[in-house]
Amino acid sequence: MTELAPAPGAAPRGGLPAFRREQVRMLFLMLAFVVCYGAVGFKMGMMAASEPVEPTLAGGSELPAAPVRGEIVDRQGRLIAANLPGWSLYAHPREIRHPAKVAHALSQIFPDLDPESLTRVLASDRAFAWIKRPITPRQKQVVMELGVPGLRFGRRDIRIYPAGNLTGHLMVGVKPGREDVRFAEIVGRGGLERYFDDQLRDPALTGRPIELSIDLTAQMALSEVLRDGVRRFEAKGAAGIVMSVETGEIVAMVSLPDFDPNAPPEHFTGAAELNPRFNRAAQGIYELGSTFKVLTAVMALDAGLVRPDTLIDTKTRLAARGHSIRDMHRMPPRMTVTDIVVRSSNIGSARMAMMLGTGRVQEYLKRLGMFDALPIELAEAARARPLLPPDWTDLSTMTISFGHGLAVSPTHLAAAYATVANGGRRVAPSLLKGGSGMGGEQVFSEEASATMMAILREVVSRGTGRRADVPGYEVGGKTGTADKPRSDGKGYHKDRVIATFAAVFPTTAPKYVVVVSLDEPVDRSGPRPIREASRTAVPVVGQVIARIAPILGMRPFTSPIVGPAGGGVTTVPVGR
Amino acid sequence: MKKLGYVFAVIAIVVVAVWTYRTNYETKSTLARIEDLRDRIAGAKERTRVLRVEWAYLNAPERLAELVLRHNDKLGLVTLHPESFAYVAMIPYAPGAYVPTVPEVVDIEEFRLLPPPDMPLPVARPEHIEIEAAVLEAIGVEAGQ
Structure with missing residues (x-):
């Protein structure tokens, strides 16, 4: 009997190690597959579970890459509708210690806010309350100088029409749509702003202004x-x-x-x-x-x-x-x-x-x-x-x-x-x-x-x-x-x-x-x-x-x- | 022979490790710089946007009209009228000067003034004027980027 060719029926003496080697190989192969598929699965899971983030030009910066709403220009390229960066002011009332004092200080900055109702809002047990929107960067600075914890700011764009009354009937104006602390929609109220609302709000198109046939100088004349x-x-x-x-x-x-x-005037009671x-x-x-x-x-x-x-x-x-x-x-x-x-x-x-x-x-x-x-x-x-x-x-x-x-x-x-x-x-x-x-x-x-x-x-x-x-x-x-x-x-x-x-x-x-x-x-x-x-x-x-x-x-x-x-x-x- | 091989291997590993280490940190610092630059670009864009709005606001026709009304004693501006268009023939020429003899005709299709055949039309002012560096230096202006 030779070792190389064991007789049929005889117990293989050298067979066991060979069998184990194959087992090890198979195990190794399985491990490799598990690792590979695991990596892919992990990545997919991460992508699915991560928070969606607005694409920004400056990663992590609070400045968005493009204006939230497209601009409108006249036939010579003069701005008719544009956006200014602004802020909205909101509060976490639970974090505010002295509602009356804070309300009084805020009503000094924003004369149109009523201190009494503001005190009620700030003293309430709510987790969140809007205070004023939009506010200008200067007003934001003054509020920040108050140093009150619980008052916070959200970025917001302010729609502005530099030509004022001249473009009143063409633009009509905008109103806030759905909004959150992190984002806000601006929706056309009428006129061109409403007609082109979808186009103006499309993030892919906001970089390109809408060119009108209007000539501002002629309009003025x-x-x-x-x-x-x-x-x-x-x-x-x-x-x-x-x-x-x-x-x-x-x-x-x-x-x-x-x-x-x-x-824009809200209500009109005359004819x-x-x-x-x-x-x-x-x-x-x-x-x-x-x-x-x-x-x-x-x-x-x-x-x-x-x-x-x-x-x-x-x-x-x-x-x-x-x-x-x-x-x-x-x-x-x-x-x-x-x-x-x-x-x-x-x-x-x-x-x-x-x-x-x-x-x-x-x-x-x-x-x-x-x-x-x-x-x-x-x-x-x-x-x-x-x-x-x-x-x-x-x-x-x-x-x-x-x-x-x-x-x-x-x-x-x-x-x-x-x-x-x-x-x-x-x-x-x-x-x-x-x-x-x-x-x-x-x-x-x-x-x-x-x-x-x-x-x-x-x-x-x-x-x-x-x-x-x-x-x-x-x-x-x-x-x-x-x-x-x-x-x-x-x-x-x-x-x-x-x-x-x-x-x-x-x-x-x-x-x-x-x-x-x-x-x-x-x-x-x-x-x-x-x-x-x-x-x-x-x-x-x-x-x-x-x-x-x-x-x-x-x-x-x-x-x-x-x-x-x-x-x-x-x-x-x-x-x- | 075998030892020499080990030595080379160790040296190679050290070299590769150092290279990897440096590349790694270089990449990280470059990424940080890119982010910083992007931040500054976004900031500059934002400022440009604000300045453009400000420019548009300051140049709004109604505002300009009011300013002109208030300061016109010094400015002396007048509204553009059809009579504001003049012809070369209206200019009083010095005695003995060249006087175009062919009457000027308005092209009805284009609203342009057709020049008499023997007179060159004035050329519109170019938008950018290239000034030689030597001239700039002479008047004390540093060449900009």
Whole structure:
């Protein structure tokens, strides 16, 4: 018998150590696996059990990497909404020894805190209580100097609007959302802040500011001129919009009275239309009167029903459903389409609307966006839908042809005028730099658009818009004076009007549309009070254009003629 | 032979140990420095943000308008108006000076002034002006980083 090959059945003498070696190997292998899987499992457990921490640029520092809420800038990059680091003050009442003394000291620092209720809070058995938020770094310093244990601070950002009242209606403001000692949400209260809330709060996007189409300088000029106009004509309020014709970008949008978004008014007890938070330019729905005649005329021109010199009967009153349509002033028996717009004939407009027919008028108005809520980026705009006649009859078509029976916002009107001026291509208003990218649909032909621009120029050069004629800018436009509907629903006020002027300049190569609406203006400089737009809204628009066009970098169309040697130099308009 | 091998092994272990030790501490100090730098960057960013807001606040149109109103006796500023635009032809030239003879025309599309063909237009001021180091030294300004 050899050791190498044990006989079958015999007890293996050297077999036991070999068997044990394999066992050891297996044990070792198992151990290795246990260690490996254990490491992985441990790491997973650690990750699952650890406290989630906000990603910070400075590990462990209290400064966050990015602002909690994105910034908003104007088209030139000037800050409109930004954040300032601030603090919130909270207390652990159980740790406070002398509640009355502490409450007294705090009420010295924050005069709006009531010492008595504060004492009650601090003396209570609660573990936690907010005291004041937000507070400024300086106030924090003073509180720290009190040296009271139990008073603590949490980091908080303060939303701030450096331009104040100028951006009130655009921004509206913010309110605190969910909050904790370590974090706080700031939620948009309205306006752009609410519309873009998700985007502004998205941590991935807070580093990139939202660029608006607003130009703060133009906004300031518009606000100043409107304020002047409101004072001069004793108006209740005003709305003004300056819109780029090609892109629909709103360069300036003002509604008066306004408010400071840094401290938005909470409650307002007066009439809703006087609430400073009400945005007349985007939320206000008004019948805008004769400014609609331009739309009626351009529809008729586009449909090929009339030419600018087509004569239309303006003598016989139009009657429908027991109502008759007449004109304010005596008009010639027959007028051209140009004159109907320039001299603002209701009968002429109604006749053109009837030539088109209700269906076509509705179709055009729909394509102009007159039936939909404004597509602009304000939270309030979506709720302000145009008011249509509940039962659209031929009489409705007639009255709408001169701006009664359909109530829209001044921004709707500005967008419609921009569409007419933009070679007939639809313009969608937008508050974002570069426009919203919508629109572009051909609503009117280029020819109708060019013809209409020439007619609008005539309104200003020889019609009701004369007071808005800024030399060199070829201003064109149309006035509208609409009686205000009575709040009790019984017809219209006799002596209360909404005076509107919608202007386009320059008419040969339209760049901007300006719409100004004054609420209940009256010019008392003459022997009798005058309320017509031609004496109220028109001069205001003239000032707006004279102020804003140079700010927007537009040179007047004038060319100097050099006189005889040493003589004076005069400028003459070169526009057609 | 075997002993020599041990000696080399021990030396190698000591060298590696020293290297590891130093690298370890270098890494730790670098990490600390990175954290410190990040902290300072975050601080600087925060200060920049505060300063930007302050700048925007100080330059808010309404504030500037009020300041101008209050101090305009010294400032003498006027509102920008269409008449503020001038033409070269409006400048009274000295007798015998070059006078552009071609009238200036406004480009209706672009709102730019088209120059008469024989006259150069003034060049806009550059945003940054490169000044030679020697000039800076001469006027006593140290070259910045």
